[in-house]
Amino acid sequence: MNTAAFVPPCTPALRLVPDALDIEALSAHMTVQRRRIRAGKPVYRSGQPFRALFFVHAGFLRRSVAAADGRELVTGFPMRGELLGVESIGSAHYTADVIALEDCEVVELAYPAVLQACAALPVLQAALTQALAQELRRDQYWRLAVATLSANQRVAAFLQEVAASHRALGFSASHFVLRMSRSDIASFLALKHETVTRALSQLAAAGVITVERREIRIVCTERLAVCANGAELVQQAA
Amino acid sequence: MNTAAFVPPCTPALRLVPDALDIEALSAHMTVQRRRIRAGKPVYRSGQPFRALFFVHAGFLRRSVAAADGRELVTGFPMRGELLGVESIGSAHYTADVIALEDCEVVELAYPAVLQACAALPVLQAALTQALAQELRRDQYWRLAVATLSANQRVAAFLQEVAASHRALGFSASHFVLRMSRSDIASFLALKHETVTRALSQLAAAGVITVERREIRIVCTERLAVCANGAELVQQAA
DNA sequence: AACGGCGGGTAACAGTGTGTAACGACGCGG
DNA sequence: CCGCGTCGTTACACACTGTTACCCGCCGTT
Numbered sequence: 001m002n003t004a005a006f007v008p009p010c011t012p013a014l015r016l017v018p019d020a021l022d023i024e025a026l027s028a029h030m031t032v033q034r035r036r037i038r039a040g041k042p043v044y045r046s047g048q049p050f051r052a053l054f055f056v057h058a059g060f061l062r063r064s065v066a067a068a069d070g071r072e073l074v075t076g077f078p079m080r081g082e083l084l085g086v087e088s089i090g091s092a093h094y095t096a097d098v099i100a101l102e103d104c105e106v107v108e109l110a111y112p113a114v115l116q117a118c119a120a121l122p123v124l125q126a127a128l129t130q131a132l133a134q135e136l137r138r139d140q141y142w143r144l145a146v147a148t149l150s151a152n153q154r155v156a157a158f159l160q161e162v163a164a165s166h167r168a169l170g171f172s173a174s175h176f177v178l179r180m181s182r183s184d185i186a187s188f189l190a191l192k193h194e195t196v197t198r199a200l201s202q203l204a205a206a207g208v209i210t211v212e213r214r215e216i217r218i219v220c221t222e223r224l225a226v227c228a229n230g231a232e233l234v235q236q237a238a
Numbered sequence: 239m240n241t242a243a244f245v246p247p248c249t250p251a252l253r254l255v256p257d258a259l260d261i262e263a264l265s266a267h268m269t270v271q272r273r274r275i276r277a278g279k280p281v282y283r284s285g286q287p288f289r290a291l292f293f294v295h296a297g298f299l300r301r302s303v304a305a306a307d308g309r310e311l312v313t314g315f316p317m318r319g320e321l322l323g324v325e326s327i328g329s330a331h332y333t334a335d336v337i338a339l340e341d342c343e344v345v346e347l348a349y350p351a352v353l354q355a356c357a358a359l360p361v362l363q364a365a366l367t368q369a370l371a372q373e374l375r376r377d378q379y380w381r382l383a384v385a386t387l388s389a390n391q392r393v394a395a396f397l398q399e400v401a402a403s404h405r406a407l408g409f410s411a412s413h414f415v416l417r418m419s420r421s422d423i424a425s426f427l428a429l430k431h432e433t434v435t436r437a438l439s440q441l442a443a444a445g446v447i448t449v450e451r452r453e454i455r456i457v458c459t460e461r462l463a464v465c466a467n468g469a470e471l472v473q474q475a476a
Numbered sequence: 477a478a479c480g481g482c483g484g485g486t487a488a489c490a491g492t493g494t495g496t497a498a499c500g501a502c503g504c505g506g
Numbered sequence: 507c508c509g510c511g512t513c514g515t516t517a518c519a520c521a522c523t524g525t526t527a528c529c530c531g532c533c534g535t536t
Binding site: 065066067069071072073075086087088089090091095096115118119122125126128129130132133134135136137139140141142143144146147148149187190229 | 303304305307309310311313324325326327328329333334353356357360363364366367368370371372373374375377378379380381382384385386387425428467
């Protein structure tokens with residue numbers, strides 16, 4: 001029965017096309033506005049009227065959703081090249097919070113206007129639809145990860161993703177500084193922050209990475225990949 | 239600081255507008271094709287070339303994603319009024335499997351064609367974008383649920399969602415037959431099938447529902463809602 | 477310098493959910 | 507009618523992760 005011969009691809013949903021959005025071309029069809037966001041300040045908050053999307057030009061951010069009873073979940077860490085606010089399209093209000101983890105620069109795209117511009121610019125329409133679909137696939141990737149991986153594996157997978165993102169933006173993929181706290185990572189991975197700490201310590205003890213607070217160095221990419229899928233940690237001869 | 243005065247709305251992302259898609263109008267702009275899918279047969283499978291979206295006209299289905307190493311996750315149970323395949327937009331191949339849980343009827347919408355039709359029919363474009371965003375919000379709702387609710391709460395929340403869906407389609411919200419197996423539910427909720435069974439048994443023992451294999455009757459909607467958020471089960475006086 | 481707050485790390489303990497296993501119920505085909 | 511396989515149910519022991527607690531170090535402030 002199970003004759004799925006080739007790759008069933010639920011992949012990390014890499015963020016392709018960092019600069020897919022041609023702001024120049026766009027500005028001919030609608031007003032676009034640059035905005036600086038200070039570290040810790042929101043780009044938008046859940047409940048505010050939905051009026052615009054934001055294209056991230058620089059900086060790292062954190063997106064989270066919350067239920068009426070206070071339960072919260074960090075749903076992602078947007079960075080350069082991503083479109084903020086797509087999850088709120090079709091809603092009268094934003095359905096998530098996005099706050100800057102460091103000083104950021106975003107380009108504001110008023111919403112109904114974007115849709116109209118789409119009609120004139122088929123490229124834009126494709127880009128928007130793509131961004132939405134891409135986000136959907138990424139969500140499903142992490143749902144799968146959270147549902148099927150152990151705590152250690154999730155943390156390893158997270159580090160892999162961060163590394164891949166950094167590489168895509170031209171930063172070092174093997175040595176970087178996490179912009180988010182342990183609690184943010186924990187929420188994102190559906191763990192407690194102590195568990196994230198434990199997992200990082202164990203990965204370090206196994207010689208796969210080194211950790212110094214938020215500074216991560218990936219010592220062995222291959223073994224990290226092994227940890228992220230399937231295999232549990234095996235101490236390597238010191 | 240935390241002055242979020244009003245509802246931070248990560249809601250169950252109800253499937254609004256069961257018949258948002260005006261097939262009649264659409265058929266003027268592109269060829270649409272009705273297809274019947276027998277129970278157990280796929281609408282599409284992961285890895286097949288992505289060529290079309292499908293609008294569900296009747297029946298219940300199951301969507302799942304899989305990683306290269308065999309890990310799997312049921313990501314949803316589409317039904318009448320939903321658009322299948324949106325998660326694969328922008329990919330050369332489908333990224334999920336959708337199989338019919340019972341005999342279904344779907345309308346096939348060739349993909350590149352849909353985009354072109356969007357340019358001519360602004361309504362269609364809005365509907366497509368909405369469908370995508372809606373799906374994204376639903377995904378995030380369940381990510382939140384899985385990350386923050388106990389096994390019992392997840393199962394209760396699942397029953398609530400099923401009830402709400404049935405009501406939206408004009409079926410009874412308090413008495414229905416689950417189309418999917420315990421394992422499907424378990425995968426969807428990131429649990430094991432034994433745990434789902436246990437949770438259902440406990441809800442039944444508490445007098446909140448009755449269970450007879452796949453036949454569910456909701457005895458007390460209010461107490462089910464209480465179980466789905468916050469509170470753990472408390473036996474009610476028999 | 478002293479202080480307090482926040483983020484991070486570690487450890488002992490406890491509990492939820494899991495793995496395993498055995499059993500029962502139902503449906504299908506011979 | 508029987509046999510068999512799938513699905514669902516329940517019991518029990520255990521492991522992973524959550525819980526709780528306390529530690530440290532950093533940083534801004536007084």
